[in-house]
Amino acid sequence: MFAALANPWIASQRPYQPGRPLEEVARELGLADIDGIVKLASNENNLGPSPKAMEAMKKAIPSMHLYPDGGSFYLRQAIAKTFGIGDDMVMLGCGSNEHIVLLAHAFMEAGDDLVCSEKTFVVYKLVSALYRCRCIEAPMQGMTTDLEAMLAAITPKTKLVVVANPNNPTGTMVDQAAVDRFVEQVPDHVVTVFDEAYMELLDPETAVDTVKHAKAGKKPVITLRTFSKAYGLAGLRVGYAMAQPDAIDLLNKVRQPFNVTAMAQAAALAALDDEDYLIRSRKMLRDGRAQLMDGLRRLGLDPVESVTNFILFPFEKAGELTAALTKRKVIVRPMAGFGLPRHIRVSVGLESENAQFLEALKKALAELPA
Ligand SMILES: Cc1ncc(COP(=O)(O)O)c(C=O)c1O
Known part of the structure; x- marks a missing residue:
């Protein structure tokens, strides 16, 4: 019916x-x-979950009758400090999945294009369909993202180009030099999104830094991270976006007021501190x-x-x-x-x-x- x-x-x-x-x-x-x-x-x-996160969750229980801090103030500050950016460059979400939807909500309208790789996180495709947009899947080099092919796939109607790095489900990654070259070459009418759900699992020497591009503010770059993987809090649903303050302002306009629970905020804050x-x-x-x-x-x-x-x-x-x-x-x-x-x-x-x-x-x- x-x-x-x-x-x-x-x-x-x-x-x-x-x-x-x-x-x-x-x-x-x-x-x-x-x-x-x-x-x-x-x-x-x-x-x-990290023992520190579990302790923090226990401590948070008596306050569960209260709405969470809608702006996730302390968590935002802690993330900002970790990355050496202002807290106006961070926005929390209900998993980084929510950010993918919010990005489409903020930047795409019917008939636009989203460019991603083939054999990548399927949510980009699902969200494109939700917003009546075309999802263009660029071919890979074997099982590795081909950033040149992604550049070639960009059209005048492309609003978002999304790079999962490391990529799910292939488990491969593109390195810092390739990412830097890519950022330089993406045309200015396109927002570049790096979905880095697995980045903290890498040894720091091999991790790629895309937040430096958000910091530099020369190109519209947004980095997504999550507490679901390395931090072991998938059940709580906490992810975050890092970008220039004007991008964060836009994302804040399209999110729900209490999109991250108080329990999740408390646990994520503690997990961030559990080296x-x-x-x-x-x-x-x-x-x-x-x-x-x-x-x-x-x-x-x-x-x-x-x-x-x-x-x-x-x-x-x-x-x-x-x-x-x-x-x-x-x-x-x-x-x-x-x-x-x-x-x-x-x-x-x-x-x-x-x-x-x-x-x-x-x-x-x-x-x-x-
Ligand atoms: C590449 C990628 N991005 C985003 C997500 C979503 O993670 P979250 O739990 O933060 O919503 C996943 C989850 O598997 C993923 O593999």
Whole structure:
């Protein structure tokens, strides 16, 4: 009844397919609880939240009858200090996902173009459709973003060019020199967005700095970061944008007044201060990624070399293999929704979780008909 009444471009929209929650799989397997099920499907940080963040959340409980600080004052200040920018250059959101929607809301209208890479975070495409815009997907160099191709894809109608760096789902990245050259060359009618959801997981020497472009203010550049990955707070939904104050003013106009909960603000503030947790997270990632790469190769698979906390590998019957792993209590992500129907993405987990995945994979591969 409602589909006929809805905006046609909404009615035809395919909803985002997230990684399957542990509880859903427990129900499917007829289990009373989630014990023994491993989720390696959403690039989360399986260390769990930082102890400092958990403490801060406990302290925040008695104030939960109050609305949050709509401007996230203390968190904004702490982020600004971390990056050496003014607090008027930071805006918090309900995950960096919200920023992607807000950017479209602020900068795009029907008929405009958004340029991104092929084989990238599917939300750019979904949001383009939401705003009746065309999403132009530039070809990649193998599994790596091709910034030259992205430049070539820009049209007079392009309003946003979005670079996921490191890229999801391929796990590859483009380096500082390439990014700097790209920023210089993007025409001035286009806002350049760097979606850096995984950047803090990299060792600082290899991380790319795009905030320097926002600081310089010569080009319209916006950097997105999140507390969902390195900081282990995906369930709280906190992300942030960094840009020149006039861009932040625009984003503030299109967001909801209380888009970041008080609990999320308290936890993120504490997590930002937990350097020890960040170092442990990076170590878990380095060790776990090596464990998974080695294990996948030993099983005859050909994983894509990744700089971050997930690994993409090709497999002809990706859907069947995902189902076979689910039966063995391991949740991974089939990549059909990302335009890669013959690939699976597995997140790096704790050592024991990676081992459980590799063991389940070995058995599933042996049982799958060729
Ligand atoms: C490239 C990229 N950008 C943004 C996000 C969204 O993160 P958040 O949890 O901050 O909304 C993700 C999540 O997987 C991602 O992979």
